[in-house]
Every structure is written in C-alpha cells, then in structure tokens.
Amino acid sequence: MSSRIKVIIVDDSAVVRQTVRQALERDSGIEVIAAASDPLFAMGHMQRQWPDVIVLDIEMPRMDGLTFLKKIMTERPTPVVICSSLAENGAAATMQALAAGAAAIITKPKMGVKQFLEGSANDVVQAVKAAARANASRLAPRTVAPKLSVDAMIGAGLGSGSSMVRTTERVIAIGTSTGGTQALEAVLTRLPAVCPGIVIVQHMPERFTAMFAERLDSLCALEVREACHGDRVMPGRALIAPGGKHMMLARSGAQYTVEVVDGPLINRHRPSVDVLFRSCARFAGRNAVGVIMTGMGDDGARGLKEMHDAGAHTIAEDESSCVVFGMPREAIKLGGVDQVLPLDLVAEAIMKAG
Template sequence: MANPIKVVVVDDSALIRNLLSEIINRNRDMQVVGVAQDPIVAREVIRNTNPDVITLDIEMPRMDGLDFLEKLMRLRPTPVLMISTLTERSSEAAMRAMELGAVDYIAKPKLDIERGIQGYADEISDKIRAAAGARVHARKQEIAPRLTADSILPSTRPKILSTEKLIIVGASTGGTEALRDFLMPFPPDSPAILITQHMPEMFTKSFANRLDGLCKIKVTEAVHGERVMPGHAYIAPGHSHMLLARSGANYVIELNQGPPVNRHRPSVDVLFRSAANVAGANAVGVILTGMGKDGALGMLEMKQGGAYNFAQDEASCVVFGMPKEAIAQGGVDEIVPLNKMAERVMAWLARFGRQTNRV
C-alpha cells in the first residue's frame, strides 16, 4: 500500500480541526500529521511534518490566511485547500486565494457545523486526494501579469464570420485560474461562451464579476430564460444545472435544480448534453482541468452530434482528471496546452465560420 497522504489542518476553531481530522483519518489513504490554530504555529508544524496537502482557514488570528498562503506559495509551494464559509465576503477571499495558488476550496457551513462538515466528508476526502496530485509552483511576490489577446492570439487572427456558433466549457479543480487565462484573449465579437465550473453557490457571482473586470467579453452569472448573446460568457450559478435551450430562432439559458449528476450541481455533463441536443455541429466543446469524470460522456455526445472538442493537456492541468476521462471516452478532437487553447478555439471557429451554417 502506498504511503498515506499527509495532511496539516490549519484553523482557529478547535471544533473544525477535530472534525476535519476525524474525517481525514477515517480514510486509509490519508492521515492528519499536524494541526495548527493559526499560521504562526502552522509554519513550525509544516516544517516538521512536510505535508502533502494543507487545509487552510481564511480568517484567523495573528495572520490572515491569504497572507500566509501568499508567503507559503512563494517559499514552500504546497497544495492548499481553503476553508471558507459561504458568504459574499468570504467568496471574494476565496477567489483571491485561487489567484494566489490554492488548489480548491471547501465550504464551511455557517450553522450546525458538526453535521454540516460530516455531510461534506466524501467531498473533502476527494478534494484532498485531488490536491495531493495537483501541480503547484512557486509564486512570485506579485501576481504574474495577466495574459492579453495580443500575447496569445496572432495579430492576423481571421475574423469570426458567424454569430451562431457557441463555445461550451466545463472545468473543476484549478478551473478558476484556467478559465481566466482561457477567456481573456477573446475579443468582444466572439461567439457566446457557456461555462459550468464546479463551485459553491455563493462563489459564482463573485467569480463572474472578477472575470468581467479582466475580460474584453461580458462575463455574468447565468439567469434563467435569458437570451444567449455573442460577446458574452455565462457562468452556471452554483445552485443550478445550466442547459442550452431554444426559444424560436434564439439560444436561451435554462436553469434547473434537478438532482446532482456525477455528484455535482451544476454538472458539466448536463451542459454538454444540452449543447449536443440543441446546437449540434454549431458548438465547440472545451474541457479544462478538474478532478473526476464529469463532462466526459457529455463531450462524447457533443462529438457524436457534430461538435469539435478540445481538452486541456496534462502538463498544464492542475488536476488531469476530467480531460483525461473525456479523452479516454473518445470525445476529444484536440489536446491543447492552456496557453494555446483560446488560439486554437478561435482558429477553428474562424475556419468553420466560412463553412455553411449547419443549424
């Protein structure tokens, strides 16, 4: 049997430390090797135990979790799962944590904490396993400059001629930063982009707002019944599945709170399958970094419906789970590094835009 995943839990709440330790230690493939009530104590614990994964609270005494994360990722890059309650303020902090290099986040319930945390036991365990295999790198003191359209896409980029095309995207672990890098190069006249990113309910609006401030296209949290427009990207809200639908000649967004699919709501498979049924060959599928297999079968259905599909390559993924499964199912046409993904999608759409519209 392989050595268990070594985890350090950093949280100012003794109850949370005990609950997380109990959940982690009941798994044979992981164990808590240290706990700390604040980042000052955590520095020594981490130095002594050399953990594979750290769970980190955001609001703690003596040093804020984000300040500690920034120092950790510069000096001792380690996979980190952030702990956050589902509030607007903490969701903004969680988005900042992703920018600083955290792999993922775990929702800390605001009420009935003991029962709530136990309800997340499987998710917590899965995210620790994914984090243990994640690729993390040393960060400079300041966040690296944002990619621009000119830095990724050739200046002679062909104009996209059709506004009927759609880009359908799925992502999970590591997806918040991957989506930023993917979306920033797209010009204001690009086809509409529909995105399902596995994310808690309170995070999706903040995430959309953050991307909207960085991108040339308009990025919003999706609203039920709204028309899908070129130059816009729509993020599935964390409480609902997002589907592509039609209203007459127009594409529209449908949201529903059906049961989770592949343990997720929103689910990438749900979005991809709706695109296969509604858009067919007018869709381009993109599957980015993430753990699990959500989206793999849906992407295959998109391909069978005539879509052309891209998967992020292993080297640029934080977790090569979802792309790997989609490739294995046979639904992927091209495997592309993240820093080339927008360029390849745009090039395909420009070429396809000169062909006969197949709606």
C-alpha cells in the same frame, strides 16, 4: 498513492480542528501530521515535516489564511483546501484564495459548524484526496452521492442538433473543475470582445459563481456574468452556470438561450459539465465548440463525445498545463477530442474553430 496523504489543518477553532482531524483520520489513506491554530504555528510544524495537503481557514489571528496561502504558493506550491464560512466577507476572501491557487473549497456555516463537518465528513476526505492529486506547480498563480449520469437530467439519443446546421449562431461550451478558475481566466482574458457566445460550467459552490463571474468580467474584454434562466447566449458574452444549479443550452426561435434549473447531482456535481455538453450536442450540433479543461473525475467526458459525434469541434487541455488531468484524460480516452492543446493555445483554437 504509495503512502498516506500527509495533512496539516490550520484553523483557529479547536472544534473545527478536532472535527476535521477525526473525519480525515477515519480514512486509512490519510495521516494528519499537525493541527495548528494559526499559520505561524503551522509554519513551525512545516519546517519539520512538509504536508501533501493543507486544510486552511481564512480568518485567523496573527496571519490570515489568504496571506499564508500566497506565501506558500510563492515559496513552495502545495495543494490547499480552503475551509471557509459562507459569510459575505468570507466568500470574497475565498474567491481571492481561488485566484491565489487554492485547489478546492469546503463551505461551512457560521452556526452548527461541528454538526455540519460531521455530516460532510466524506466531502472533506474527498476534497483532500482530490487536492493531493493536483499538480501543485500548476495551482500556483501566474456524503458521496450516487453517481448519476446525465440521463437523469436529459434523455439520451433525442437529437443531434442537425436541425440547427443552417443557423449562423455559434456557441462555445467550456467545462472545468479543479484548477479551472485560473484556467478560465487564462482563456477568457485572451478572447476578443466580439467572439461567439460562451456557456461555462465550473464546479463551484453556491454564491461563489457570481463573485467569480464579476472578477472575470473586470479582467476580460468580453462580458462575463453568472447565468440567469432565459439569458440569451450571444456574441461577446460568457455565461457561467450558478453554483448549485444545472445549466442547459436551449433554442428560442433563431436564438440560443440557457435554462438554469434544479436537479439531482450528475456525476456528483451540480452544475454538471455533462448536462451542459449534452444540451449543446442536441441544440447546437456542428455549430458548437466544446472545450474540456483541468479537473478531477470524468464529468463532461461523455458529453464532449456526444458533441463530437454531433459534429462539434472539440478541444481538451493537455496534461502539461492541467492542475489535474482527469476530465480531459477521460474525454480523450472516449475518442471525443479533436485537439489536445496546452492552456495558452486554447483561446486561439476556440476562435479558429468558432
């Protein structure tokens, strides 16, 4: 970016405001223009200078963060990074924040917050930088780990799924990140109750994926749930990889199942889209459809190319509808995409291909 990213921090804890501010200001590309104890004070600052990114707590006096987020997204969409506790009530509110248009989540514990944020300073910086690149209008509702490749989880070149070509079972694999909660809702709510089995990786912290799946399940005709090890991939069911775990497609006799496993961060993510996509290339081959949607970085790009090379039909969300056109762009550059489509046409394309 040509100038520094302007950030406002909104949190009722002075310790959090100070710690986050120090973390951000150590990066020369970020400028903290204000730190406010609640949204009403923040709005006073924002009338004078509008930020590029807002770092926002959920539970605050006078106006809670969720109400403030909805107000911002209605009046002037701006990338927001939620910095929230992992308490149950906080987690529920965080899921509502994602639905309302939050760009990213930083989870913080109830105790030892200062030490946690100091140790996660780079994560805070990277979350703000990623949010700054987001297309804010698309967000509005309708420790750098070594960047390991998928080879660290699944060896390359060990099959293409060709042995599966005679099965009638079909699999839809979807990968997404920043902006993906809304994108997945837009796609899954358009799919019928009887559609090929779906496996999904959405970059999301632990404990949030189950609540996200429950919310989608309440909105969709098909069944949506957080995946458990050994779950069957079957028509009318969508399985979402649990936060903090990798999910891989597997074959059990004539049926597809999923393996939910621990493992290193792949492309700095766990779950990783590349892990899912490579397993689909291997065990489903041409019986699969691969879909990559909005997200920062390149996780999933190589895996989608492997699915394409194994005979799968592959789809990427186009730039006009992406919150962040990172993952789809990288997949397109690698030559692994058959169709590039706006979000509102993805579900139809899935059904035609599947």
